[in-house]
Amino acid sequence: MIIALDGMGGDFAPQEPVKGAVEAVKEYGVSIILTGPKEVLEEELKKYEYDPEKIEILDAREVITLNESPVLGIRRKKDSSLRRAMDLVKEGKADAVVSAGSTGAILAGGLLVIGRIKGVDRAALAALMPGKNGPFMVIDLGANAEVKPSNLVEFAKMGTAYFESLKGIKNPKVGLINIGGEEEKGNELTKAAYQLLKAEEGIHFVGNVEPREITDGDVEILVCDGFTGNVVLKMYEGVVKNLMSMIKGAMMSTTRGKIGGALVKPSLKEFMRKNDYKEEGGASLLGVDGIVIKAHGTSDARAFKNAIRQAKNFYDRDYLEKFKGNLK
């Protein structure tokens, strides 16, 4: 399997994507094409020992910045590291793209360069997150600020194919993120989507899921518009971050708490490690006719390595074919 890795995407490029590539090659046996300025990437690669047959550089002289329109960036900067990586998949020279570039640019690249799967109206961003009783997936995390009710059915099918092919879970549960448990609750979108989801065969729709229950992890797939999904994702991140810091502060305010804090530290560290998004890899752009993984902007080498593993899983478990089958 060949992975096109955007060597210039993310806050810590090119160091971390390059290091992640070297580690992934060793660990997973994949081949990687790194895109970016040749001399910069070569300089980084020199730091490591690796099988030169497994890592190749594709020169790309431009970078799409956060300040420009993602669509124009992808269209005009044909020699950017992200566009080059997308082209590799489009041309069949690579099997997946991994990038920690901006969500907007990756979305634009997926849609404009690789293109949607025939029959799919909207592509969507999805990611697994740690829940109390197991991981769960929210679709869409922000690719579509506005959607039609029927798009949520598409998202449910994408998620179902994901759990069936990648996790080996048959008939994963699908929930609709809503602000009430009853069928008639919610806004116009969720009310209409509820009826469509209920009528849809081939998915295991369990009804509305209130945000209080999302992180229980009892429902595998949670569908919503991209605005709501982004709120869910970022609330989760923000509350965990602040709560951990507030708990630390509370413990440190007494001597007894300080001693106890020192004792529980290893457990908490292990807990945070297990529940770290970096372990899961990145978000997947589902609905496009190729494997596109968006790693977190702050990804380190480990996160890149895990995003590459994730791309490999999509490939090995034949996600695309599974989803195309579910569409019919």
Place this chain on the structure above:
Amino acid sequence: MIIALDGMGGDFAPQEPVKGAVEAVKEYGVSIILTGPKEVLEEELKKYEYDPEKIEILDAREVITLNESPVLGIRRKKDSSLRRAMDLVKEGKADAVVSAGSTGAILAGGLLVIGRIKGVDRAALAALMPGKNGPFMVIDLGANAEVKPSNLVEFAKMGTAYFESLKGIKNPKVGLINIGGEEEKGNELTKAAYQLLKAEEGIHFVGNVEPREITDGDVEILVCDGFTGNVVLKMYEGVVKNLMSMIKGAMMSTTRGKIGGALVKPSLKEFMRKNDYKEEGGASLLGVDGIVIKAHGTSDARAFKNAIRQAKNFYDRDYLEKFKGNLK
């Protein structure tokens, strides 16, 4: 000050509202009219010593259940405990309503019985929540699943009046909950609302606030549609609940962690107490021409007492006049 307290609202009625009323009378010197079946409330009141001049019962034989339409419930069940309480405010016989009944019924009661303030298009639910650096308020928490951009400006004014009158904070910061920091980010609602908020005088608009930063508590007032606000509120509750339980589980998995856990327990308990929604009272229905406090459905006596204190604050600090002034 006279408070109309729905004696039959909430999961633990009539015991907890009655107990909360007795405590509030002692602590805050308010007078309370309890609404509900006379003999039931009298039986409860018998358990306590209290000043009989300060607590009165208004007989009400009906209860609006969770299974009926809130609007029909309020309209038809004229002898329900909630409707009676709302009537008392409408007729000027009480200065505020406190109820732990269903959000829908309280909203319907506020709108249909008490009515909106002249010039206000939408009433909204708001509540203070604990943030890392201070409390923050989200408006709307779920009264309006769909809103117009101009409604968010109204919400900003309600919140500003709240912080100015109740908290004595001049020019509190107003943020728009959005899925990106930049002006042009978001869905159609937030893009249009951003421009209106920016142009509005008399509020201190600081731009978009991403959900990751909401619980920092650096921005006092966060405006959004009721669907989004409800997602924010319930994600916050759910993540805190699950995270605390997951952290506990992680600590209990090793002997060292168990010992440390025992030591940090008092600090964590104190932390949870300080950050308990029950301390703040309830959610306020803003924009109606009266003081309406919705206590949490699971309220105990302490939560009712705090909701009554909150109603008293609205009254003492002249919130309604302040907000009407800001409207002009």
